[in-house]
Amino acid sequence: MANYDVLKVDGTKAGSVELSDSVFAIEPNNDVLFEAINLQRASLRQGTHAVKNRSAVRGGGRKPWRQKGTGRARQGTIRAPQWRGGGVVFGPTPRSYAYKMPKKMRRLALRSALSYKVQENEFKIVDNFNLEAPKTKEFKTTLTNLELPKKVLVVTLGEDVNVELSARNIPGVQITTPEGLNVLDLTHADSVLITEEAAKKVEEVLG
Incomplete structure (x- = not known):
């Protein structure tokens, strides 16, 4: 277990949270990561050629x-x-390019991607966004305060309508939940911004 800083939306420290090393601090398995990315990219192919x-x-x-x-x-x-x-x-004939991957390998790929982000200091935890209504300007200010790059993956616990509506017009910002977390989105983003509750949920699911 290791302690991670929890930040406020203004960029100051709010406290810390203890998270499992088996999820956020493993040695990334590049081979499994490669396979997981290929699997996702293959499933995105149309396969309508004929x-x-x-x-x-x-x-x-x-x-x-x-x-x-x-x-x-x-x-x-x-x-x-x-x-x-x-x-x-x-x-060529119409076909599906999707294929399956063992559940253990998929989980290992996710843990590897998360651990890589932590190692590269591309992983930040925020206590709460505290958005009472959709405010794009306010959300953009939060990203600036936290010194985040353009391509950010924001992970919230459950669907947060205010966060989704606030971020949808900001280029490079993608919103997801712990259940929707995937390797392709993690590796594509320059940084991951996750709420404290969502981080604990990810630990629970992947731990």
């Missing part, structure tokens, strides 16, 4: 010339692959 093979191309039902006696090579249809306008051989 071409027409010789059976799908319109026309070509009639034999272009008789089988024998012309001196030319025998042909059965003008939609065979060697013809202009013919079908494609072994072309």
Whole structure:
């Protein structure tokens, strides 16, 4: 267990919180991280690519010339692959690129990504945002006070409507919950800003 500073929205220290080393301070496993990122990127692919093979191309039902006696090579249809306008051989067909990964590996990848952010000082804990109403200017001031870069992943406990509405017009800011936390978002962000309650929830889920 290690102590982490908890900050206020004005950037001053509010206190500290003790979090498990098995979640936030492990040696990152780069191989598992690589596999988890590939898995997510694969599942994001549309897979709607398609071409027409010789059976799908319109026309070509009639034999272009008789089988024998012309001196030319025998042909059965003008939609065979060697013809202009013919079908494609072994072309792409609609498919899903998604595949599965063992649960233990997925959890290890998340712990590795979180630990990497902590090691690189790209992980900050805030006590609470205290937004009574959606205020983009106020939320932007909070990010400035906490000296956060442009690409920030904000993690809140449950869906916080005021935070979501305040941040949605700020480029580079993404909002998620402990349940929605994933490796791709963690590695893509320059910094992670998480509430104290959300950090404890992540520890509970991944610990």
